[in-house]
Amino acid sequence: MNAVIAEESVAHGWRSGVRAGLGAMTADICFFVGALLGVVAAIERLPTLRAAMVAIGGVLMLYFAYDTATDLQSGFRTADAAGADRGFRRAFVLAITNPYQILFWLTAGVALLDPGTVDVLAPLSTALAGWFVVQTGTPLLLVGLFGGIMLWVVGFPAVLIAARKRMDSFAPLTAAASAVVLGGFGVYFLVDAATLLIG
Numbered sequence: 001m002n003a004v005i006a007e008e009s010v011a012h013g014w015r016s017g018v019r020a021g022l023g024a025m026t027a028d029i030c031f032f033v034g035a036l037l038g039v040v041a042a043i044e045r046l047p048t049l050r051a052a053m054v055a056i057g058g059v060l061m062l063y064f065a066y067d068t069a070t071d072l073q074s075g076f077r078t079a080d081a082a083g084a085d086r087g088f089r090r091a092f093v094l095a096i097t098n099p100y101q102i103l104f105w106l107t108a109g110v111a112l113l114d115p116g117t118v119d120v121l122a123p124l125s126t127a128l129a130g131w132f133v134v135q136t137g138t139p140l141l142l143v144g145l146f147g148g149i150m151l152w153v154v155g156f157p158a159v160l161i162a163a164r165k166r167m168d169s170f171a172p173l174t175a176a177a178s179a180v181v182l183g184g185f186g187v188y189f190l191v192d193a194a195t196l197l198i199g
Helices: 002-012 014-037 039-044 047-073 081-096 099-113 139-166 170-198
Strands: 116-119 133-136
Touching: 002 014, 002 081, 002 139, 002 170, 014 039, 014 081, 014 099, 014 139, 039 047, 047 081, 047 099, 047 170, 099 133, 099 139, 133 139
Parallel strands: none
Antiparallel strands: 116 133
């Protein structure tokens, strides 16, 4: 998601980067609602559906990597509304088909919804046990989670725009890096989908 946000920010401006981030956050909200309703757990129990989602995500990442590389060659820096809307759609579709976000909501996400406590530092060392205990299942924790996501969605593009103003060559480098990251994960997702279907 950060690769899409970065590419949209430097190619189309801060608002487009924020909209791309909001696309990814919208997918998280869908997963949150799905976790509340038990839909996310049902997806995990259907390996063929999960493999299909992973494969679709892989194909989309490869397509978006190609699209980003094409934009890079054609001088992509614009501020049009179509580019901004494209960023939202790209980030949302990639996030909603991302198996890692599904797994997050199956594990940590569901744990955040269940009332209880989590000793965050205990797995690192017994000496750190009890130092940072989080109360789960509270509205305040969920507000903090989505507030943190929103802070990243607004702040990350702002940092990229500030850096781009200082270094004009930053935009093509960011777009090229985004294309490589998207392409790499696209191939990885397709291999993972094939493994799920075969295994």
